[in-house]
Amino acid sequence: MIRSFHDITHSDADVKRPIVTLFSGGLDSTYLLHRLVQAGATEVHALSVDVGGDEKPDQIRGIADQLGVRLHLVDERDAFLQEFVRPAIAAHGVYLDTHPVSSSLSRPLIARAAVRVARELDAGMILHTANRSQNTxxxxxxxxxxxxxxxxxxxPYDLHPVDREMKIKELRAIGLEEMAERTASGDSNLWCREFESGILDDPEHHEVPEAFYRWSARRGVPEAEYLEVAFRAGVPVAVDGREAPLADIVSSLNRTAGAHGLGRHTGLEHLPDGMKVLEVREMPAAWLLLASRRHLExxxxxxxSLREKLNVEQIWVREALEGRWFGGLRAACQAFITELTAPVTGSVRWRLDGSRTSTVSIVADATKYVRDREDWEQTSIRRELSCLAGATNDEKRNGLW
Structure with missing residues (x-):
């Protein structure tokens, strides 16, 4: 296991063999590439996995070229949605009843891409840049x-954290001036945009610059509008009657729901030792889709069935959070959840109006809801009286009717 920069050069790992590093173009991953080159690594491969985040390919390519490492850009957006987000929607993947999970979905996909590339290159090492204050x-x-x-x-940041100013200073010395502009760490994909660290370190003082937001950025005061989301067997299939791929639905709802300020979350996430760190998110589509699906469920x-599903959902979430996506327990939970998806077909119509957002229509195909309470009461009474009239004397004496 690589846990420090010392481990890279003093373990039995061979820096002359190909090394694959996960590369986002951020400060930590750029500094790692710099240190590998300094350490004499002769074949460094920077892997950037596209899951629909904010990373700019041209900027990433420019940094890799300047450092003299080979860049691999891998497009995994469709796999991310179909193999990770779609199951998370079915499992109502929400962290401790606070916010939809996000990096828990992208990390196993990124790891899988890294293993695939490393095996193709016969690499002896896969490195990432998470530190011990990150559940990643x-x-x-x-x-x-x-x-x-x-x-x-x-x-290497696990046991050997490097001061932010030191990283910036060393990267500036080799001409990478833009790293000094990063005031917080970010992680983004099609499902969520997340910010932490830097100016957001302190939970007791963390006013978030409005410029950090994109989907839910203030664009005046939008007028109330109506929007309908349709599901088929638990999967989102249409918005306002127009069927579309999941990628288009998520993208559309991020803009539409985000315009009303929906889907923002600021809160604390738990670390393994019981301490907490602040994280800020925006995920309008996730908020709306999960709320809609719960109404249809x-x-x-x-x-x-719904009570048991709620229990299984949190086991599913825990396994994803703890890095056990590819384990048997999460797969078993997913199988149970899948058994309950068939009836979840219908639509939910919303009135989007900021904090006054609410549903105005819930329509299900195989419905269990009552549309006329008085009629249901009368029907229920007639059914019970009919059963009583047909009961035998023995059944009545035994209290069965």
Whole structure:
């Protein structure tokens, strides 16, 4: 396991063999590439996995070229949505009833891409840049372990954190001036945009610059509008009657729901030792889709099935959070959840109006809801009286009717 910069050069890992590093173009991953080149690594491969985030390919390419490392740009957007986001929607993947999970979904995919590239190159090492105040550390390490990577893997920042100013100073010395502009760490994909560290370190003082937001950025005061989301067997398939791929639905809802300020979250995430760190998110599409699907589940599933699903959901979330995406327990939870998806077909219509946002229509195909309470009461009474009239005397004496 690689846990420090010392491990890279003083373990039995061979820096002359190909090394694959996860590369976002941020300060930490750029500094790692710089240190590898300094350490005499002769074949460094920077892997950038596209899951629909904010990274700019031209900027990433420019940094890799300047450092003299080979860049691999891998497009995994469709796989991210179909293999990770779609199951998370079905599992109502929400962290401790606070916010939809996000990096827990992208990390196993990124790890899988890294293992694939490393095996193609016969690389002896996969490196990432998570530090011990980021839960990404155990998610990436856990996924790499479950995927059975044969070489060394880990992050040098685990036991050897490097001061932000030191990293900026060293990178400036080789002409990478733009790194000084990063005031916080960011992680983004099609499902979520997340910010932490830097100016957001202190939970007791963390006013978030409005410029950090994109989907939910203030664009005046939008007028109230109506929007309908349709599901088929638990999967989002249409918005306002127009069927579209999941990628288009998520992209559209991020803009539309985000314009009303929906889907923002600021809160604390738990670290393994019991401490907490502040994280800020915006995920309008996730908020709206999960809320809509829950309404349809409530409309179509019996109460006991829904109660059990709520329990299984949190086991599913825990396994994803702890870096065990490829484990058997999460797969078993997913199988149970999949069994309950068939009836979840219908649509939810919303009135989007900022904090006054609410549903105006829930329509399900195989519905269990009552549309006329008085009629239901009368029907229920007639059914019970009919059963009583047909009951035998023995059944009545035994209290069965």
């Amino acid at each position: 550390l155990r998610r990436l390490n856990g996924a790499l372990d479950q995927l059975g990577f044969e070489g060394h893997f880990g992050t 409530t409309a179509t599933l019996d109460a006991e």
